[in-house]
Structures are given as C-alpha cells and as structure tokens.
Amino acid sequence: MAASSEEQRTTTRDSIYRAARSIKRRDNSLYNALRSIYQDSLFVHEISQLWPMLPLLANLRCGLWYSPRFDATCYFKSTDGHTNNLSFNTSRLNLHLPLLAGEKGGCIIIDSTRKGKRFPDSMSKTIPIWSCVLNRSIFNHLKRLCNTDAGLPSDDDLDGDKIRQVLDKWDCSLHLPLWVSNTERASIEARLDEWTRELDESGADIASLASCLRKPLRPLWVSQKTVIWLNAVPEPDSWDFTPLILVSASVSGELQHRTNSEFSWNYIPGAGDDEESWARGLSPNVFWTHVDDLIHWGPDLCNQKVAEIVENDRVYRAQRGQEAPQVVVKCSKSNGKVNHAKSDEIMSLSTSKPKIGMMIVDEDNLVSWLASTNLAVGASLVAGKVTSIDCILNCDQNPISVPLSYLEEHLHLPMKGSKYDRFSISRELGSAVNFAKLKMSSGKKLLVCCQDGEDISVCVCLAILMSLFNQEGAFDGGKSFEEKSITKMEMRRVLIFICKYAVNARPSRGNLRQVFGFLSSQLENSDQ
Template sequence: MDEFKNEFSINSITKELKKESLCVKNRLQSILYDSYYVEKVASSLGLPLVPNERCGLWYVSPKKRCDTAYFKSTDGHHGYWNFSTRRLNLHILKHLKAHDGMVIVDSTRRGKLMPDALSKTIPIWCAVLNYVMYESEEDGDIINSLGLDYNDDLSMFLLSVKRNNWLRTSDEIISSSEKSQIIERIPSFALELKKVGITKEVLVKHLGGDRRPIVPLFQYPLKPKSNDQLFTEENTRSCPKFYSVYCLTASIKIESQFHRMVVGVRGSKPSDIHVAWNYVQGSADDHESWATSFNFKLGPDFWWNNVFNSDGQHNTQVIDSRTGYIHNDLTDEKLTEIINAIHHRIQDAHSGTIAPVDVTRVQYEGTDTKIWFGQIKSALATSQVLQVYPRVKFLVVLSAIHSVSVPENSEVTVIHHDVPSNKKGSRMLRDVSPSILSQLNLSPRDEIMILCDSGADISVGVVLLLLCTRFNASWTSRDVKEDRLCKELVKKHLTKLSQIRRVNPTRSTLQSVHSILF
C-alpha cells in the first residue's frame, strides 16, 4: 500500500511539473527564443521569411513576413506521401523570382528535428514543380539553359537531384528506403498537377519567365556542417543558378519534457541579467489547445502586434526591453490578466469603426465571373458593402459569429446562414447550398459576394458550386454539352482559385461539394 501511495504521489508531482512546464508563459518565452534564431538565420542568408501556416506564424512577426505558405505535414507522413492540388502554394513563386530564394519557417513537437511539412512535403512540392518544368529534357539541355559547364560541381549537384526525379531530402532525417519510395511517386504527382491545368508554361509564368530548378535546403538549430560531397549547402546561399527554398525548423530538438533554458544578457550593471524558463519545443503547435486561459482567441498577429510590440516599441508591461523576453517575475496568471486587458482596450478603441471585408474577385486572364468571395471580419451592414462594391446585388454570409444588418427596401438580397468554420459547418453546406443557389438569379450586370469567417474554406465551397454549375473551366458561361460535372472539374476550378487567393477548403467541405454536384 505504501508503495502504491508513493507511486501515486510521484505521478501526481510529475503531472503537475509537466503542466507547469507547458504553461502559457513558458510557451511564449520559448516562441521568442526560437523567433530570434529564425531572424538570425534569415539575416545571414539574406532571404525573406515565409512562415508555414499555422504554427510557423508564431515565429515570425507580421512586419517581417514576406508572405505565408501552407504545406501540411500529413502530406509527408510515412506511407501517405502526397502532392496536394488543394494547396499548390503557387503564390510564393513570385518571391523566388524576386529574391532567388526564401526561408520557410515551421516547427514541431518534442523529439523530432523537423516537421514532415519541411522534411518531406516541401521537397515533394519542389520535385513535382521541377519535374513538370523540365519533363523530357536531356541533361545537357538543362545544363546549357542554366549557363553551366557540364562537369563542374554545381552541374553534378543539380543532375544528381534531377536523376532522383528532382527529389532532394535531408540524409540526417529521411532514410534512403523512404526516399526511394517517394521518388517513384513523383511522376504520378506531376501528372495530377498537369491534369488541373498547371503546365510548364504556367509555372514559368509564375516565376516571371525565369525558369530555374527549385531546390530545398534544410536548416535546424545546432545542425552540423554539411557532409554533401557534391555541393555543400553552405555554397548555395548566393547561387543564382537555382532557387533556394530553405526549410527552417525554429525549435531545438529536445528529448526530455523538462528542459531548463537560461539566457544571459549583459546589462548596464556589472552582473549579468538572466532569463530562465522551461523550454518547450514547437511550443506554438496547436495553439488552440494551450491558449485557453484568455477571454478571446489569442493568435500570432495579436501577440506580435499588441502584446510584444506597442506602436513599434516593446510593450513594457510584458516584455523586458533589456532582454527582449517576458519579465522574469511575471506569473502565468498575471501575464494572462495583462493580455486580456490589452485585448479589452483595443476592442474599446475600435468599437464603432468599420471593419472591412477581405474579398477577392473571381477573375483570371481576362475572364470575369462577377463573383466576390472572402472573409467577414465583424458585424456588417449592407450599406458598408455598397459603399465599396456598388454592383453587388446578392450577399451570401456563412457565419455563426457575425451578423448582417439589412435596412428596409435594401438593394441587396442578403442570404445569411449560421454556418461555423469547422467540420460541422462543412457538413451544413449540404443543407443550405441548394437553397442559396436557387436564390441567385443574376442579371449580366449583377455581382455576388460570398463571405465566411475564414475566407478560405466554407465560402470557397459555395464558389466552387457556382463555378461548376454556371461556368466552364475557363470561367466563361458554361455550355451544358461541355465540361461534364466531375471531380476533375472541381479540381480545375479550385486550382484557378488558388492562383488568385490563398484558399484551403477542407476535405469535409469538398466532400459536401461533391455530394451536391454528383
């Protein structure tokens, strides 16, 4: 019995210590530590930062983001490798052209050097795009087009990547067996990309006409020097012959759940100023599960713009300007109280101001569907819409959070359904979409606006339904004889949408679209 009590006591103490180590303050302190590392790497490389949504957003201040990307780790899980035509990320290609490369930032939980999104999903993406751009071209033609000598180190390096169907992974992280299995799938992934209309010409256009291989490189804290005999990664930093995509893990790999971090900062006094906390690897991951003590949904933009900074300066209530970290003497409870108070003050300051919708017009290369879609950010009045979009005659709002006020004799027909931005909301599309579509009787001059809480999921589902039923793959009026309704047509429309706005309809949303159409 005594042994049982002792074991129970030890387990209770361990549980409490783990809970304390994962508290909000330790997580935010760890995020700051990792963000300074990310900034240092980007500065040394001279490349812009592109955080991978969602976790990566925490490690890069909004003011320092060149753009954002969305590569899912699930597309790189062992045995389930995939190239997603729902998440093409073609919008970041223009930054490769502008800067010759970029740093994509992400992190992962304890025990791993890199998240699968960085170690496999992005390398697969690079390989597929290269495969399409250079398909059927001989080695010599590729080397000549890049202005290289056939036998130099750089040529050998690029051709070694090309012979693996353009797949390059980190030898420290990915086994040769797993790599060979992924290599075999690259041609089929490339075929899927071409099926949705992304050809060599389209990719080169996104790169501003400057075709070069896109090569992933890998960086993480405490990484040893490269042993690559063909072409070391250190030599690629200013290489103009290919586009460098640095896959940067923000967090240090730790094995123990209790890792004490101490940072010394030289102050004005002779003694050092020390900041100490329990370090949390990948602390930003799944923030909805740990940022639960606040009166609102704490997100990375609010943290950086309003808590860490205040009008460009450190918010001294939270951040010690001498160290750049959270004050040592702040308890978790006090930190939460201060952040809640900051949010309350900002809400009061902005009450009564107009929060604009964030929308994109569905048009592409001279074609115009007269459809707007995107995000509703606050309660909305139809008069606010008409001030900026006077030709909108139908306003479809799919939100369980924000209301829409409609005056009598309104010129706008408002269709509002309480559809949340989650899996339940995706399933609700099956019930509300037929009614929505039947009410949209548009004249040639009328425009329609479709809004949801995220601007990337639920509203996209309704847009896809409109495009499939009323437009062909070129976004001109659909002839009933052409473009048979099928999943391939949905993919083509979604691919074009992804080139004009960052959209990310969930699998549940697409399943609802398919169930309505087929």
C-alpha cells in the same frame, strides 16, 4: 482484502497520473510558450538577415508566431509527409510561392515542431516532394515548348535555343535531407511520375511558373544546430537553383529549464504549435504588438495580462464592426467552490478569433477576385467595406455590419465546418447557388465571405463555379451543368483555379466532400 489492495493501487496510479498532468500543464504554461517563441524568433531574425533580399514566409499555422513581419504565408501539412501517408496534394499547391521565389531569387520558410525532431515532416518530406514534382512538371512544359520551337510568354521571349540551355541545367532529382531513410526515399521516387501526371492533368498554370522560374526549386535546411560560416554566406544568385531555405525555428529536444536575471522559465520546443491548447485567444499579431510587456510581466502576471489584452483587442474590433466574439473564461471547481487561481491548470481562455493567416495582410488583400468571373472570396470582417462589390453572401456563423445600400443585396447563410456539423454546408448550398444565380445573371459582382476567407467561403465558391459556369469559365446560369461529369478530378481542377487567386485558400477535406455530395445529388435530380 484483495479488493482493497486493488483499489489502493488504482488510487495510487490515478494520483500519479494527475500529478504528472499537473506538472506537464505547469511546464507548458502560457508564459513558457510565449517566452520560448520570443527566444526562437531571435534566431529566425538572425537567419533572415543573412539573406535580406529573400522574402520571409510563414508555414501556417505554427510558423506565423516566430516573426513580427512576414512577406507572405504558405501551407504545407506535415501529414502529407508522414511515413506510409506520403502524398502530393493538388488542393494545396501553393503556386504563389514559386512565383514569388522566381521573382526574388528564392525565399525563406519558417516552421517548427514539438515532437523532438529538428525539422517537422512538412520540411523534411512535404516541401521536398512538392518542389521536385513542380520541377518535373515545369521541365516537361519546357520540353514541349522546345519540341515545338515555341517561345515562352514572358518579357524575355525565350526562343528554342534559350529553352534548351535552361533544360540542360534543369535539375529534376529528388532532394531530401540526410535523415530520411533510403527506404522512404525509394518509396517517394517510385511515385514521382504519378504525382507529376496528376499535376499536369490538374489544370494548374504551369506556363506561368515556367516563365517566372529560371532555375529549378531546391530546398535547403537550417536549424539552430546548423553551422553557418558568416564570412562565407553564399548569395542566392550564385547557386544554380532557386533556394527554398527551410528554417526550423526551435531547438529540438525536451523541455529545458532556463534562468535570467528576472525570471526562471522552461523552454518549450515548437511552442507555437497547436495554439488552441495554450494561446488563450492571443493571436500572433497581437502578441507581437505587446511582446515587450508580455516578456517583462513574467509568469505570475502573464495569464491576467493576456486576458486583458485579448479583451481589449476584442472591444477594439467590435467597435469597428469586425469579427469580435466574446471571450469565455472556464474555471474548474474545487470542493464545490470556484477556484479563481491564475494557474494554467485552473483558468483557460478560448475565443473564435480570426485565423492567423489574415493577420499579416492588409484589409484590401483579404478579398480575392477570381479572375474575371465577377465572383470574389474573402473574410467577413472586411465584407462591408469593399466598394467594388454589388452583393454579399455571408457564410459566417455571425452576421456582419453592412451599409444600408446592401440590405437588399445581402444574404446570410450561417454554415459550420464538417468538424462540427457534417451536413451544414450541403444544407445551405442550394440557397447559396440560387442567390448567386439571381444576382450574377444581372451582371452583379458577388463576394462570398466567411470568418477567415480560407475554407467555407472557398467551398461555396467552388459549388457556384461548378454549378453556374461552363468549362471555359464563363457564367451561363447553369445551362451547361447537366452536360458536366461531376468528378473529383473536375472539382480539383476548379479548386486549383480558385487557389491561383485566393492564395490563402485552405478548404478541409470534409467540407469539400459536402460540395461533391451536393453537386452529385443536383446532377442526379436534373436527370430525373
């Protein structure tokens, strides 16, 4: 009897758990997510119109859903601002952002979060830490110039007196939002000197930032609960700093039931986050191409119409030789029969689509030349179309269509990220470096590409630069490799050089670890 009662309680708990999950899946339906994103985009548009002269940036990846048009992207991770995990990551310096802000007088950055907060940690702490460290590093650079009475390499040709005027007004203090505790503020301030020293030692081009920024960077926070007096909106030029206007797109809180004249739907805060779990292969640019239809079709037809849109987009790209994997439909089974209902708990779509960071730039900008090294990094979907290259090293899982003239100058080494295979990159790096050495020794220009041009191809370029180039950045075919000390600091310095030109570079820690292991083993073998 006791055993039977225990089994009954377990069955009841399981039933309640399944019902709760079913309700959650229904509330987080595809239509609810898309409708919530569209609703929040109206607020984003409203804020962008307050300062139309400032460029609009999406913080990858969530932020990219909230507007059909962005001027650029940036990549600040919330994990770098998590309590007890605070860090200043030199692998994600986003140095294009201060250059753009200095040129335009500031910028607006869009992001969101699902966790019930008004702002994601990327905006509450990661960006404030980043801007403070950059300000301190620029201040140190200007101070050194002032002490040597040298001028800045800029059109204004600042002399010592003008540099002193800038230094007198330069703010190096830490600016955090009010909701960050004093304890956490103190913890951050205690590490600012360490982080500034790491930036100074990383080899980042601080001189270019100093010549572009005339006022220090400073974050400002705007959410849907922020009160803005429309008749008193300040101009960026009136501030004594370069504003980074951090806009959290969503209303904080729990799911909210909303009704209009056509449909009832549930508002999801931060709906653009974690797109793999809900987007069914839809990407931001495809969403905004069909946004009116998707909103008009309503919740009953949304899943079906999204499937059609995603497949039509796949066919369109496949006909043009672009990355276009087949969409997979997974159906759950009930009583041994396939259930063809269109509800969220039954059908899901998944696809290995191009990364969203690629969707807001034209094809020419998907290839980044690394200064004068004859080495470029880019996305595989345009690799065969770039006329300025001589040879291609394709690290994508899928082969690419290349002109007949490239058949002898093309090598396909399919690689997986460390999330799927811990040794895939390190196994192929030897062949990749040898191919690069063979082609670049005769002065040929090499493009290294992968699906998104942001991770694996960046890691391969890092291995090539470390293996075949000297400290001054000149190709020597590996003659100076044995004299190098393969350290994480040296790898970081070369990675920062790559990121200066490939601004969308986002190599993962696991993939970088494979590069470090490969280089270390190569150095050990050369010593034997």
